[in-house]
Amino acid sequence: MTTLIEARDVEFSFGSTPALRGASLAVDAGEIVAVMGPSGSGKSTLLHCLAGILVPDAGEIRFDGHRIDTLSEPQRSALRRDRFGFVFQFGQLVPELTAAENVALPLLLGGVRRAEALRTANGWLDRLGLVGLEQRRSGELSGGQAQRVALARGLVAGPRVLFADEPTGALDSLTGEQVMDLLVTAAREQGTTVVLVTHEPRVAAYADREVIVRDGRINAPDRVAS
Numbered sequence: 001m002t003t004l005i006e007a008r009d010v011e012f013s014f015g016s017t018p019a020l021r022g023a024s025l026a027v028d029a030g031e032i033v034a035v036m037g038p039s040g041s042g043k044s045t046l047l048h049c050l051a052g053i054l055v056p057d058a059g060e061i062r063f064d065g066h067r068i069d070t071l072s073e074p075q076r077s078a079l080r081r082d083r084f085g086f087v088f089q090f091g092q093l094v095p096e097l098t099a100a101e102n103v104a105l106p107l108l109l110g111g112v113r114r115a116e117a118l119r120t121a122n123g124w125l126d127r128l129g130l131v132g133l134e135q136r137r138s139g140e141l142s143g144g145q146a147q148r149v150a151l152a153r154g155l156v157a158g159p160r161v162l163f164a165d166e167p168t169g170a171l172d173s174l175t176g177e178q179v180m181d182l183l184v185t186a187a188r189e190q191g192t193t194v195v196l197v198t199h200e201p202r203v204a205a206y207a208d209r210e211v212i213v214r215d216g217r218i219n220a221p222d223r224v225a226s
């Protein structure tokens with residue numbers, strides 16, 4: 001297996017509050033990893049460092065063998081746009097845009113023409129069971145529907161890595177499991193690597209592997225020796 005994303009001895013503080021205190025983790029290409037741990041242990045901060053949103057105070061982050069923590073903000077922003085997809089707890093759809101336009105957004109930002117971007121977006125909405133809702137705005141969707149739109153937007157550009165931070169956190173358990181089913185199926189079909197932050201064991205059970213963050217460190221061995 002090839003390591004696709006790696007954190008080595010990563011430290012990060014918000015002012016005087018340490019959030020990561022020497023976190024190390026390696027995720028293989030195509031792997032689905034659930035990051036678990038108590039509230040405030042550093043899960044979201046770790047995800048943000050792995051995704052090049054936050055820059056660690058110390059340690060290294062590698063994507064595909066290359067350091068990303070040393071890149072400039074425009075370079076990291078381009079990397080996020082071109083290689084990574086994101087799904088957050090509250091879909092964070094743009095309320096003024098339709099479902100199809102929301103899904104098309106990453107393609108439009110990547111320079112794809114509008115008609116083609118919307119065609120691809122509609123294909124994803126279809127795949128995630130949202131036919132007929134293409135023209136709805138986020139205020140006209142249920143929580144589960146909005147989260148499926150957010151998932152479509154996270155996957156539409158064919159990212160190498162999907163970063164999902166509590167993607168089912170705002171959903172009831174049945175709707176959450178439907179979203180996880182769709183997420184895992186789509187990721188496996190595309191070979192997309194997934195880093196999933198969750199505090200719900202039922203959600204983590206969809207992953208290939210669980211790691212536990214405690215006090216800013218990865219507590220469990222991040223890999224079972226084979």
Ligand SMILES: Nc1ncnc2c1ncn2[C@@H]1O[C@H](COP(=O)(O)OP(=O)(O)OP(=O)(O)O)[C@@H](O)[C@H]1O
Pocket residue numbers: 014017018019037038039040041042043044045046199
């Ligand atoms: N923007 C911020 N400003 C200041 N402190 C922060 C900020 N974000 C997080 N922290 C602190 O950093 C530590 C780690 O937070 P983080 O959000 O990574 O934890 P988490 O494990 O994802 O928590 P939860 O499960 O509650 O979402 C906590 O002590 C938190 O209070």
